[in-house]
Each structure stands twice: as C-alpha cells, then as structure tokens.
Amino acid sequence: MEKIATTNAPAAVGPYAQAVESNGFIFVSGQLPITVATGEMETDIKKATLASLSNLKAILAEAGLEIENVVKTTVFMKNLEDFTSMNEVYAEFFGSHTPARSTFQVAKLPKDAIVEIEAIACK
Helix, strand or coil, X not given: CEEECXXXXXXXCCCCCCXXXXXCEEEXXXXXXXXXXXXXXXXXHHHHHHHHHHHHHHHHHHCXXXXXXXXXXXXXXXXXXXXXXXXXXXXXXXXXXXXXXXXXXXXXXXXXXXXXXXXXXXC
C-alpha cells in the first residue's frame, strides 16, 4: 500500500491518508468542500460540490490519474433536499464519464460540512 498526498488538496482532518494505492486501485478519502487557496469551507451546495470534486481531482492528479479513472464515488450530504443542485454540478464535472455512485444523507459531517465526496479509481 502506498500513501498519496498533495498540497493541492486540503490535508486530512484526522489520522488517515488523502488517498492510498493498492493493487492498481486508488482509494480517495472523503473530500470536504474546503477551498485550498483560502482554507475556507464552502457552504453553498453548488460551490461545495465543486470544491469537493476539485480536491478529489487534485489527489488523483498526484497519483497520475484523471477523473476518467474514477470507477465509484460516494456522496455524503447533510441535506438530500440539495440533491438536484449537487447533481447538476456533479454531472457537469464528470461529463460523459459516469462512474457508479451512491449518495446518502447523513446526520453530521466533519467540520459541519454540507457535502463530502470519496472515490475509488483504477489505473
């Protein structure tokens, strides 16, 4: 197992890696909607979704991969009432590439974020 880390995405907020590689798969930890340049947490669902996905993309780039290498995502949301808005940004971000996905409403996310997105990618 090899750890993957980049300063182009927020550092982990706990004792875990931004991502790890194992047997040709990259497991990207949940990405909060923190904008790297400012360190600010996005609170608008569209901006938050884009920030989380951008962080995920930066970690994949560190591993030499692109968004097209993603085979599965999991989206954790504070409020599923925001599903349509999140989905609009998600669809635009991934374009014609449509990995498998699960989406859940959860009681609370770290740092009281409104969305967190994790992914599995394959080389």
